[in-house]
Amino acid sequence: MADGPTINTIAARAGVSIASVSRVLNGLPTRQETVRKVMAAADELGYVRNAVARSLKSRRTHQVAFAMADVGNPAYLAMLREIQPVLKAAGYRLVLHSTDAVAADEIDVLRSLGERYVDGLIMSPLRVTDAHLETLAAARAPVVIIGQVPEGTPVDNVRADSRTGVRLAIDHLHALGRRRIAMVNGPLDTVPGAARGAGYREALEAVGLPYDEDLVQIADFYRPEGRRAVAELLARRPDVDALMCANDLIALGALDVLRDAGRRVPEDVAVAGMDDTDLAAASWPSLTSVSLGSAERGRVAAELLLERLNGGEREPRRVTVPPRLVVRASTAGEGHGAEGSGAEGSGAEGSGA
Amino acid sequence: MADGPTINTIAARAGVSIASVSRVLNGLPTRQETVRKVMAAADELGYVRNAVARSLKSRRTHQVAFAMADVGNPAYLAMLREIQPVLKAAGYRLVLHSTDAVAADEIDVLRSLGERYVDGLIMSPLRVTDAHLETLAAARAPVVIIGQVPEGTPVDNVRADSRTGVRLAIDHLHALGRRRIAMVNGPLDTVPGAARGAGYREALEAVGLPYDEDLVQIADFYRPEGRRAVAELLARRPDVDALMCANDLIALGALDVLRDAGRRVPEDVAVAGMDDTDLAAASWPSLTSVSLGSAERGRVAAELLLERLNGGEREPRRVTVPPRLVVRASTAGEGHGAEGSGAEGSGAEGSGA
DNA sequence: CCCCACGCCGTAAACGTTTACAGCAGCAAG
């Protein structure tokens, strides 16, 4: 045992050269007799190819990195869940980085591509700075970016379309007869905040409703902030009949406040969220939400990367994944419970000692 | 550019040998002048050490694998979230495997340790078979198992204690004055199901309540199953005043059914879940739940592995992480909304094209 | 009978590092 068998051990035992062993293991044309001897020796010794030596020589690691901004964020998890099987099926291992949305960490990851421990990278930065672009240009391996990237950046890119997403939701609310549709948006200096705000204005115009500053309230993307913001909004405009929230957490906060205020959802006020996280299905009433296709973005990103890893040179591609409105009780007003909710086992546990 | 600079390129440019370059890069004692020349050359060329070659020679990859049964399961995600930073801080990269709880896949992962692409492995199998144990014994790198493992298996092991967890919850319900406490358990032939069932009996005995078969209902660990089971239970025993559910999803199903039946929670029926996923805080009313310490189990597992990677030989250790009861509205009956809920940004998105 | 083609195999170099060892210069002590 001591020090696992190598190609040399096998060669010695089978009475052939290491070249022959390598050929047999790689299925290159070899005499039957030799194949037999090598296979026998390998089996007896329990030989396993050393991936590191293989990578050094072949310049392929069969590993791909995914740098997610935040391991806790359901949107990134949805991506991960799709990326993983695509890579696995193609014979790649997944190296996971968490950058905590810190630009410096993201740039470190890009730079570390020079170490050549992976063949490629999928990255979803919160926002792309000039430093990012600079490092990207010098990246030593193919990269796919999930998110916004300036026009003309020569890199494969997969993006969502939250602007259209907001329009879907507003159209829906308008079709239900709502006419005083407020928006609880995230900070306007974030990329998603700006896009969603723009979507709101466009959508109102499209359905022929006036844009009213009074109906817009800014909150951070968290539940307590959502509560605060919706409370202010209600105080100022008690007459709202629908709330478009910039993400599901804000929407949950909205539900909290409406419940306390004795407003029925959706009868008095309809509520829509965004991101379609699993929280949307769990809440009461369950939450209508705009899916921005995190899962699909992950899958597409993985496929683009694989294509580039196999195919070689190619024009950089840009793919936009369309949003999808998932209607639930918080706007539709049907009973709850119809919907099957997700899967999720229990069993990561054990009994007592 | 073409083919990134190596230690040789630098040696040539700095007019020294590759050994000197290596020494400088590794901070071994070297004359100041030489250090200067090498550093200058390395900077100018934008040199980055090749991790693969380094690993081949040093027999250390600085990578650790985590094999999770299911990328979608919040319990495993909680582990991942803790494992990641611990490893990162110690200078290790994380390779993520998803085995979909398929034994054959898990065994493949164990076997693949022979490829030496990682220095160690953390694995959380759903259940451990004989084949697992056999492969484990022959594993070519240190392994830490999160979950149940037969007595005496010579492997580092971190486990939860859901049995005691159930007791915590039952004690709580009993202290609130509940006397007809039903249990909605998972399948009894799963490890968690059996442990939780045992915990239920023990706990009843401990508080002096009789064990009544009528009050036990079996469901699979999912929400629709929970609904079905609780509906049956209510039909049979309309007098229950508390429900102990074997996980949060079942508990969410219970809330659905109770709401439909017009029973108030917690006034008429108190409900407790298990696993303390983020769904527990999102639901209405928010859900009292037993945390089995997934996060802490992840952290401990990572620490055990690092210890073994640095320390070398050592007795196998077994750590049991104690459960913790998180009281929320579904039993306590206070208002909702007090609690801050988790953090979770939005921003994995982009605006429209 | 000679030559060549062909199929198979072994030798050796290469991938980019780390590191044991020896060599060399400078200097202090004898």
Added chain:
DNA sequence: CTTGCTGCTGTAAACGTTTACGGCGTGGGG
């Protein structure tokens, strides 16, 4: 001036593969 340190550096081997190249034996065609 020799000896022996000391401090630094270079040469070369090693990690475990893959693969270009040439050699060898066989058999068929001229």
